[in-house]
Amino acid sequence: xxxxxxxxxxxxxxxxxxxxxxxxxxxxxxxxxxxxxxxxxxxxxxxxxxxxxxxxxxxxxxxxxxxxxxxxxxxxxxxxxxxxxxxxxxxxxxxxxxxxxxxxxxxxxxxxxx
Amino acid sequence: xxxxxxxxxxxxxxxxxxxxxxxxxxxxxxxxxxxxxxxxxxxxxxxxxxxxxxxxxxxxxxxxxxxxxxxxxxxxxxxxxxxxxxxxxxxxxxxxxxxxxxxxxxxxxxxxxxxx
Numbered sequence: 130x131x132x133x134x135x136x137x138x139x140x141x142x143x144x145x146x147x148x149x150x151x152x153x154x155x156x157x158x159x160x161x162x163x164x165x166x167x168x169x170x171x172x173x174x175x176x177x178x179x180x181x182x183x184x185x186x187x188x189x190x191x192x193x194x195x196x197x198x199x200x201x202x203x204x205x206x207x208x209x210x211x212x213x214x215x216x217x218x219x220x221x222x223x224x225x226x227x228x229x230x231x232x233x234x235x236x237x238x239x240x241x242x243x
Numbered sequence: 244x245x246x247x248x249x250x251x252x253x254x255x256x257x258x259x260x261x262x263x264x265x266x267x268x269x270x271x272x273x274x275x276x277x278x279x280x281x282x283x284x285x286x287x288x289x290x291x292x293x294x295x296x297x298x299x300x301x302x303x304x305x306x307x308x309x310x311x312x313x314x315x316x317x318x319x320x321x322x323x324x325x326x327x328x329x330x331x332x333x334x335x336x337x338x339x340x341x342x343x344x345x346x347x348x349x350x351x352x353x354x355x356x357x358x359x
Contacts, residue, residue, distance in 0.1 A: 165350070171353070172352035173286070173334065220285070220348075229291050229298070229299060230299070231286075233285030233287075235284055235285050
């Protein structure tokens with residue numbers, strides 16, 4: 130059974146700092162990993178999709194890395210802004226039976242202090 | 244196309260009542276998914292459709308829950324005889340599917356259900 134863990138559960142940093150969010154998963158047989166952002170009471174916004182064959186993906190100030198063999202992904206946010214405050218969720222899509230569903234972590238709640 | 248649309252955004256209902264939620268996926272996406280998210284947790288898979296066929300259901304989907312996608316376009320999720328434990332955010336997502344397996348998912352804004 131795939132399990133996804135995100136550490137830390139909450140993080141507060143001053144505005145302007147670079148930061149890293151972590152995601153680990155137990156089964157390395159995945160198609161891809163997706164990072165989402167969720168604002169309070171809202172749905173999920175996709176940030177980055179990284180395929181199992183890729184090592185990293187970049188979008189603006191965001192960079193996601195994937196080390197499939199060790200079951201780890203990181204989301205790097207450069208020059209953080211108060212508008213980055215949200216919960217960040219990672220989700221993996223496994224290979225094989227049941228591969229249509231995503232398995233999510235419980236998220237990291239990020240607060241950027243102005 | 245403006246993405247995945249869910250209605251209503253919020254629903255407050257009394258215990259024992261039936262509720263129905265609607266999801267309109269991205270028009271060219273043939274796969275549609277329902278997830279449930281409780282406070283402080285990540286979303287959990289409930290069920291998914293390929294076109295009009297419901298291909299997988301989670302054990303979380305008790306017999307009080309039913310989902311349909313009658314014409315392979317929009318989908319409805321009905322909860323009968325609601326219980327307080329059904330209070331959650333219900334999220335819908337869609338994906339293009341097809342032979343290319345490495346696709347991502349697009350989620351809607353969710354329906355927040357509160358059972359009182």
